[in-house]
Amino acid sequence: xxxxxxxxxxxxxxxxxxxxxxxxxxxxxxxxxxxxxxxxxxxxxxxxxxxxxxxxxxxxxxxxxxxxxxxxxxxxxxxxxxxxxxxxxxxxxxxxxxxxxxxxxxxxxxxxxxxxxxxxxxxxxxxxxxxxxxxxxxxxxxxxxxxxxxxxxxxxxxxxxxxxxxxxxxx
Amino acid sequence: xxxxxxxxxxxxxxxxxxxxxxxxxxxxxxxxxxxxxxxxxxxxxxxxxxxxxxxxxxxxxxxxxxxxxxxxxxxxxxxxxxxxxxxxxxxxxxxxxxxxxxxxxxxxxxxxxxxxxxxxxxxxxxxxxxxxxxxxxxxxxxxxxxxxxxxxxxxxxxxxxxxxxxxxxxxxxxxxxxxxxxxxxxxxxxxxxxxxxxxxxxxxxxxxxxxxxxxxxxxxxxxxxxxxxxxxxxxxxxxxxxxxxxxxxxxxxxxxxxxxxxxxxxxxxxxxxxxxxxxxxxxxxxxxxxxxxxxxxxxxxxxxxxxxxxxxxxxxxxxxxxxxxxxxxxxxxxxxxxxxxxxxxxxxxxxxxxxxxxxxxxxxxxxxxxxxxxxxxxxxxxxxxxxxxxxxxxxxxxxxxxxxxxxxxxxxxxxxxxxxxxxxxxxxxxxxxxxxxxxxxxxx
Numbered sequence: 001x002x003x004x005x006x007x008x009x010x011x012x013x014x015x016x017x018x019x020x021x022x023x024x025x026x027x028x029x030x031x032x033x034x035x036x037x038x039x040x041x042x043x044x045x046x047x048x049x050x051x052x053x054x055x056x057x058x059x060x061x062x063x064x065x066x067x068x069x070x071x072x073x074x075x076x077x078x079x080x081x082x083x084x085x086x087x088x089x090x091x092x093x094x095x096x097x098x099x100x101x102x103x104x105x106x107x108x109x110x111x112x113x114x115x116x117x118x119x120x121x122x123x124x125x126x127x128x129x130x131x132x133x134x135x136x137x138x139x140x141x142x143x144x145x146x147x148x149x150x151x152x153x154x155x156x157x158x159x160x161x162x163x164x165x166x167x168x169x170x171x
Numbered sequence: 172x173x174x175x176x177x178x179x180x181x182x183x184x185x186x187x188x189x190x191x192x193x194x195x196x197x198x199x200x201x202x203x204x205x206x207x208x209x210x211x212x213x214x215x216x217x218x219x220x221x222x223x224x225x226x227x228x229x230x231x232x233x234x235x236x237x238x239x240x241x242x243x244x245x246x247x248x249x250x251x252x253x254x255x256x257x258x259x260x261x262x263x264x265x266x267x268x269x270x271x272x273x274x275x276x277x278x279x280x281x282x283x284x285x286x287x288x289x290x291x292x293x294x295x296x297x298x299x300x301x302x303x304x305x306x307x308x309x310x311x312x313x314x315x316x317x318x319x320x321x322x323x324x325x326x327x328x329x330x331x332x333x334x335x336x337x338x339x340x341x342x343x344x345x346x347x348x349x350x351x352x353x354x355x356x357x358x359x360x361x362x363x364x365x366x367x368x369x370x371x372x373x374x375x376x377x378x379x380x381x382x383x384x385x386x387x388x389x390x391x392x393x394x395x396x397x398x399x400x401x402x403x404x405x406x407x408x409x410x411x412x413x414x415x416x417x418x419x420x421x422x423x424x425x426x427x428x429x430x431x432x433x434x435x436x437x438x439x440x441x442x443x444x445x446x447x448x449x450x451x452x453x454x455x456x457x458x459x460x461x462x463x464x465x466x467x468x469x470x471x472x473x474x475x476x477x478x479x480x481x482x483x484x485x486x487x488x489x490x491x492x493x494x495x496x497x498x499x500x501x502x503x504x505x506x507x508x509x510x511x512x513x514x515x516x517x518x519x520x521x522x523x524x525x526x527x528x529x530x531x532x533x534x535x536x537x538x539x540x541x542x543x544x545x546x547x548x549x550x551x552x553x554x555x556x557x558x559x560x561x562x563x564x565x566x567x568x569x570x571x572x573x574x575x576x577x578x579x580x581x582x583x584x585x586x587x588x589x590x591x592x593x594x595x596x597x598x599x600x601x602x603x604x605x606x607x608x609x610x611x612x613x614x615x
Contacts, residue, residue: 028207035208040570042235043208 024087057115093155100146182498190351225286293318335585358484410449436598495554
């Protein structure tokens with residue numbers, strides 16, 4: 001079996017970069033808060049508590065309990081950092097497999113916290129979903145990137161692998 | 172201005188129809204280039220002067236926009252009242268100072284709100300600007316033209332924000348009237364504006380000093396009476412022209428897109444011969460380019476028509492009354508029969524697209540964030556639109572500090588009405604016609 005064609009490779013790396021930017025900016029934004037919008041409106045500090053409290057679906061009780069637990073403030077720190085780390089990994093193509101695994105884990109958690117089961121639009125959320133929403137689609141896209149080994153196509157993983165191989169030769 | 176209920180209903184309907192769908196926040200400019208958020212929390216501000224006007228601003232400070240770190244006032248009784256105002260507004264306590272210089276030296280501030288007697292505006296504002304602070308200064312800009320120019324030059328030199336607190340610039344009724352009617356040409360050619368602020372009271376305040384031994388002389392007030400009634404003394408005040416007319420001339424300059432070139436004045440101390448130095452009846456006609464005039468009157472002997480601004484155009488007449496009510500009458504329009512209960516008209520603001528927009532309904536105004544305000548009485552006797560404008564003024568200043576949103580009444584706009592009203596004081600004293608020097612003369 002041969003590897004992906006040139007255009008398939010380009011498309012996969014573009015996909016990985018876009019997903020990475022999405023993660024990176026989501027994390028950066030949360031870390032930047034409190035902040036102000038360009039139009040001059042204050043934006044309060046970020047917290048996962050509201051998202052967790054609004055959780056729906058079969059796993060909702062677990063997420064509701066997390067929102068009220070002592071772990072909530074650690075979640076507020078861990079989520080933005082995890083988003084930034086995963087985002088950097090995918091954008092740079094560095095430790096790409098680990099980055100994809102992290103992205104898949106985070107997206108799975110986000111999906112499980114709010115599985116769309118009622119199939120009607122909700123205030124503040126665009127689109128109408130039943131079971132499949134954009135989080136699940138992005139999770140599937142991450143699995144494609146993970147399965148394709150894009151670190152071997154483009155990114156700092158290539159440089160890292162060459163450096164490691166060179167060290168072995170020198171040793 | 173007195174209107175029958177039928178006339179109110181007609182004028183209100185016309186106004187709402189004319190401004191329907193007009194964006195409230197015009198000209199702020201949605202971001203056209205990708206920009207992220209600007210990091211930072213509420214702007215750390217201090218208040219200098221927490222008398223009646225300062226406390227109105229204090230109580231209308233949105234904690235999401237500003238954190239009131241400290242407040243300074245030479246009168247400890249005012250600081251105690253300010254504490255109560257903070258508590259009532261559910262805002263955290265602030266550190267007290269008597270001396271503003273000590274406050275800005277000791278506290279880590281980004282900006283100040285200045286509401287001290289007029290004669291001290293230039294000294295305090297320039298001192299704060301020089302210290303690297305942004306400044307929101309109550310109107311009028313300064314006691315004299317030189318003071319205004321020094322403030323503007325200092326703001327330019329330091330690169331700090333200087334906003335002058337004419338709250339009508341933040342009032343959604345005025346913004347809608349300008350955007351939806353004046354700017355859109357709905358009035359036709361306007362040759363006359365009528366500005367009135369009529370009251371029936373002596374403007375003199377009564378109160379005991381904060382302590383029997385209290386001595387304000389080191390701050391330039393020889394007696395407690397001079398501090399308490401500073402508005403009645405020429406050394407500290409420019410009288411009714413500064414305290415009242417400058418608001419209305421500021422609006423006229425905005426709506427006319429011009430500044431007056433000359434003023435004819437008369438007036439005097441006709442009723443309250445109680446030792447005051449400023450007039451209790453003042454009449455001034457401001458002459459604008461293009462044959463336009465604004466006729467101002469203020470009396471302290473009758474409150475029948477309260478305060479209003481009327482713009483008489485060849486197509487229609489716009490009446491803005493009490494900073495909250497707005498009416499529009501088309502020329503030659505036959506009077507409509509009574510069809511609505513008399514109640515003040517406000518503007519309903521609901522988020523539409525990228526920002527709040529006006530919709531034609533007879534409900535009350537919303538706050539700066541577009542949240543509907545509680546309708547009707549505010550519990551203070553002050554129209555909701557006016558309090559909302561104060562809140563928007565302080566919040567707008569903070570937004571300008573943090574992300575550089577445009578000022579609604581920066582020094583270039585504020586100086587025009589200040590120069591006009593300062594000249595009018597002289598014209599009234601001389602009962603003469605005096606040219607008004609252009610506020611742009613020293614702009615370079």
